[in-house]
Amino acid sequence: xxxxxxxxxxxxxxxxxxxxxxxxxxxxxxxxxxxxxxxxxxxxxxxxxxxxxxxxxxxxxxxxxxxxxxxxxxxxxxxxxxxxxxxxxxxxxxxxxxxxxxxxxxxxxxxxxxxxxxxxxxxxxxxxxxxxxxxxxxxxxxxxxxxxxxxxxxxxxxxxxxxxxxxxxxxxxxxxxxxxxxxxxxxxxxxxxxxxxxxxxxxxxxxxxxxxxxxxxxxxxxxxxxxxxxxxxxxxxxxxxxxxxxxxxxxxxxxxxxxxxxxxxxxxxxxxxx
Amino acid sequence: xxxxxxxxxxxxxxxxxxxxxxxxxxxxxxxxxxxxxxxxxxxxxxxxxxxxxxxxxxxxxxxxxxxxxxxxxxxxxxxxxxxxxxxxxxxxxxxxxxxxxxxxxxxxxxxxxxxxxxxxxxxxxxxxxxxxxxxxxxxxxxxxxxxxxxxxxxxxxxxxxxxxxxxxxxxxxxxxxxxxxxxxxxxxxxxxxxxxxxxxxxxxxxxxxxxxxxxxxxxxxxxxxxxxxxxxxxxxxxxxxxxxxxxxxxxxxxxxxxxxxxxxxxxxxxxxxx
Numbered sequence: 001x002x003x004x005x006x007x008x009x010x011x012x013x014x015x016x017x018x019x020x021x022x023x024x025x026x027x028x029x030x031x032x033x034x035x036x037x038x039x040x041x042x043x044x045x046x047x048x049x050x051x052x053x054x055x056x057x058x059x060x061x062x063x064x065x066x067x068x069x070x071x072x073x074x075x076x077x078x079x080x081x082x083x084x085x086x087x088x089x090x091x092x093x094x095x096x097x098x099x100x101x102x103x104x105x106x107x108x109x110x111x112x113x114x115x116x117x118x119x120x121x122x123x124x125x126x127x128x129x130x131x132x133x134x135x136x137x138x139x140x141x142x143x144x145x146x147x148x149x150x151x152x153x154x155x156x157x158x159x160x161x162x163x164x165x166x167x168x169x170x171x172x173x174x175x176x177x178x179x180x181x182x183x184x185x186x187x188x189x190x191x192x193x194x195x196x197x198x199x200x201x202x203x204x205x206x207x208x209x210x211x212x213x214x215x216x217x218x219x220x221x222x223x224x225x226x227x228x229x230x231x232x233x234x235x236x237x238x239x240x241x242x243x244x245x246x247x248x249x250x251x252x253x254x255x256x257x258x259x260x261x262x263x264x265x266x267x268x269x270x271x272x273x274x
Numbered sequence: 275x276x277x278x279x280x281x282x283x284x285x286x287x288x289x290x291x292x293x294x295x296x297x298x299x300x301x302x303x304x305x306x307x308x309x310x311x312x313x314x315x316x317x318x319x320x321x322x323x324x325x326x327x328x329x330x331x332x333x334x335x336x337x338x339x340x341x342x343x344x345x346x347x348x349x350x351x352x353x354x355x356x357x358x359x360x361x362x363x364x365x366x367x368x369x370x371x372x373x374x375x376x377x378x379x380x381x382x383x384x385x386x387x388x389x390x391x392x393x394x395x396x397x398x399x400x401x402x403x404x405x406x407x408x409x410x411x412x413x414x415x416x417x418x419x420x421x422x423x424x425x426x427x428x429x430x431x432x433x434x435x436x437x438x439x440x441x442x443x444x445x446x447x448x449x450x451x452x453x454x455x456x457x458x459x460x461x462x463x464x465x466x467x468x469x470x471x472x473x474x475x476x477x478x479x480x481x482x483x484x485x486x487x488x489x490x491x492x493x494x495x496x497x498x499x500x501x502x503x504x505x506x507x508x509x510x511x512x513x514x515x516x517x518x519x520x521x522x523x524x525x526x527x528x529x530x531x532x533x534x535x536x537x538x539x540x541x542x543x544x545x546x547x548x
Contacts, residue, residue, distance in 0.1 A: 059522055060489040060543045062336040064384050066356035066363040081367065081379045082340035087488065087545075089340040091365065091382055093355065105355045108365055110338050110382050112489055112543075116520035119548050120479065124445050125516040171398050205394065214361065215334040215386055217491040219524045219543050221517040242399040242528065243495040243536045246390035248333055250493045250539050252526060254516065262517045265524050267541050269334045269386075269493050271361075274393050 004183045005029075005150060006192070009039060010046045012076060019079045021047050025071050029147045034069045036147035037213045038195030044092045044109035045191045047078035055088040057224055058187045060112040062217045069106045070096060078111075086115040116223045125265070127256040130156040133176040133234045151196055152180040154234075160198055161206045171204040171241035171251075173197055182232035185263075187220060190227065193255060194218045194266040197239035200251050201272045204241060209273050214248070216268040222261060230257045247271060278457045279303075279424060280466070283313060284320045286350060293353045295321050299345050303421045308343045310421035311487045312469030318366045318383040319465045321352035329362040330389040331498055332461045336491045337383040344370060348380070360389040390497045399539070401530040404430040407450040407508045425470055426454040428508075434472055435480040445478040445515035445525075447471055456506035459537075461494060464501065467529060468492045468540040471513035474525050475546045478515060483547050488522070490542035496535060504531045521545060 009026035016022075029039040041063040048054060074096045082089045092109035136154035158173035177196055179189060199211035222230075239253040253266040283300035290296075303313040315337040322328060348370045356363045366383035410428035432447035451470055453463060473485035496504075513527040527540040 060338070062384060062489075062491060064334070064363050064386055067358060081382050084341060089338050089379070089382055091367075093365075105363070108355050108363055108384050110336060110384060110489075112338055114522070119519070119521045119546065121517075121519040122478070123517055124478070124514070204396070204398070215336075215384075215491075215493075217336060217489075217541060219489075219522075219541075221519050221522070221524070223520060240398070242539050243395075243397055245393070245395040245495050246497060247393045248388070248493075248495070250495070252539075252541075265516050265526075265541070267491060267493075267526075267539070272393065 004181065006179060006183055006189060010042060010188055012046055012050055015075055019077050021050065021076045021078070022073065023076060024073045025069065027146065029150060031145045031147055037065060037216070038192035039147070040065065040069055040094065040107055041195060041216055042188045042192040043076055043094060044107070044111060046188050047076040047092060048090050048111045048113065049188065051078050053080050054113060055083060056086065056113040056115040058111055058220050059114045060219050061109065061191060062215065063107055063109040064215045065213055066108055067104065067106045069094070072096065088113045123262050125254055125262055127236055127260040128174060128238065130174050130236065133258070136176055150180055151177055153177050153196065158203055161203060163206070164208045165206050167206045169203060169206060171200040172238070173203060174236065174238045176234040177237055178232060178234045184232055185227040185230045186224065190220065190255065190264055191218060193235060193237065194253060194264055196237065197251065197253060199270055199272065200239065200241040201244060201249055204244065211270055211272040213268050213270050216266065218264055218266040220264050222263040226261060227263070233258045235263065278455065280453060280457055280463060284316060284462055286320055286324055289349055293351050295324065295350045295352070296347065297350060298347045299343065301420065303424060305419045305421055311339060311490070312466035313421065314339065314343055314368065314381055315469060315490055316462045316466040317350055317368060318381070318385060320462050321350040321366060322364050322385045322387065323462065325352050327354050328387060329357060330360065330387040332385055332494050333388045334386040334493050335383065335465060336489065337381055338489045339487055340382055341378065341380045343368070343380045346370065362387045397536050399528055399536055401510055401534040402448060402512065404448050404510065407532070410450055424454055425451055427451050427470065432477055435477060438480050438482045441480045443477060443480060445474040446512070447477060448510065448512045450508040451511055452506060452508045458506055459501040459504045460498065464494065464529065464538055465492060467509060467511065468527060468538055470511065471525065471527060473544055473546065474513065474515035475518060475523055478518065485544055485546040487542050487544050490540065492538055492540040494538050496537040500535060501537070507532045509537065521547070
């Protein structure tokens with residue numbers, strides 16, 4: 001436990017039942033009308049990591065944003081649905097008490113954990129050649145949601161449009177990123193970083209329409225040991241859309257270490273209003 | 275209800291509780307040691323589609339293969355965790371009675387459904403230019419698992435290696451596909467078709483190692499009306515790996531209609547032995 005804001009935000013205490021944890025939203029990771037989605041996703045991984053029955057390390061995560069998370073306390077349940085010899089499957093929910101005093105689900109999730117072993121390995125998605133981090137300017141926006149201050153982001157391609165003038169463009173973004181202040185990488189922080197990309201629809205259309213992630217899946221290709229090697233180094237993140245239709249678009253994303261190791265691949269489905 | 279083997283295989287009857295359904299595995303979609311994974315994934319969507327509380331159409335699905343599904347009866351539970359004005363979030367499990375007479379979870383899943391609306395739309399992942407379906411040969415392998423007979427597959431790139439000689443290659447596969455015999459496309463059959471791709475590791479290494487999907491996520495970009503337009507036409511499917519490490523590799527996939535509409539995007543994490 002450090003004094004880093006992310007560690008404070010991720011604090012979960014034992015809850016009322018064997019599989020439940022108690023926490024509260026953090027002002028440090030607040031977005032416009034709720035917490036930064038990467039923060040909520042990270043809570044699912046954090047609950048699994050703290051569960052005494054945990055086997056191995058996270059390999060796959062899916063979170064579904066079922067409803068608004070509001071400021072205040074929440075309960076996370078993380079239940080091992082099946083434990084095999086080297087893999088384990090978790091079912092997770094985050095709920096809050098609504099105005100009527102009833103528990104209401106704000107997030108559902110599944111996590112798969114596994115014992116990692118050495119096998120044949122290769123990287124079929126090499127890190128793109130981009131401007132080095134030292135030559136990339138740190139992004140800052142006046143009046144931006146507070147969670148953006150928790151990341152050092154340096155766009156090298158596809159920054160937020162300077163002008164929302166409706167000029168259509170590619171949906172590709174590439175940026176260097178790390179926690180602000182720096183913090184050694186782990187599964188929980190990597191989960192959050194897979195969601196730092198602003199809505200592709202803003203870039204694609206140069207139009208600021210209401211948008212929010214509804215489901216996100218992340219595969220972890222790195223072990224904790226590999227993340228320890230990354231330490232507080234910058235990651236290169238890349239995100240791109242595939243289809244926009246009927247009020248939803250998808251996004252594929254990759255996160256590499258500075259040394260070119262593909263640490264995680266991710267995809268998400270995002271609601272957009274018009 | 276037709277006499278198509280897929281419809282027989284997808285039959286679910288009301289179960290013992292409000293959110294449960296009873297079914298049994300189908301010999302028609304059998305793989306080597308269990309059902310074809312696309313069949314099991316499709317059951318999760320089928321349960322949601324048959325639930326009387328359903329709102330809208332599927333937009334996102336994640337299935338986790340938690341353990342072996344064995345031949346015989348199973349129970350699928352599909353519980354609406356949260357229903358909003360235009361979206362709904364489902365938590366699903368498939369379980370079977372094990373040798374000790376206890377229920378055991380073989381699959382966990384989440385589904386998001388939504389009312390589709392007309393919005394601005396575009397396709398950022400155009401269908402690749404490939405050999406037309408009429409000029410592509412139908413794949414057939416003697417002694418192959420029976421589920422392969424349920425699909426008309428015509429590889430145009432990255433077929434199963436003729437020789438498993440260890441010659442490394444790209445992990446990209448492109449193929450035309452449809453149900454065999456033909457069957458009008460719907461969400462349930464599209465779910466299954468997103469899993470027809472043989473393990474990328476076989477292609478990448480020209481080596482046949484034990485492999486099996488452990489988690490799969492599919493986003494549906496088409497409405498039922500658009501699928502009705504596709505009818506029994508061939509889809510073009512494409513799959514490619516990003517990273518192989520520690521006994522798991524991932525795969526991204528896209529499925530287009532013959533007219534070039536991106537119907538679904540999918541990703542999966544696959545176990546491989548060595």
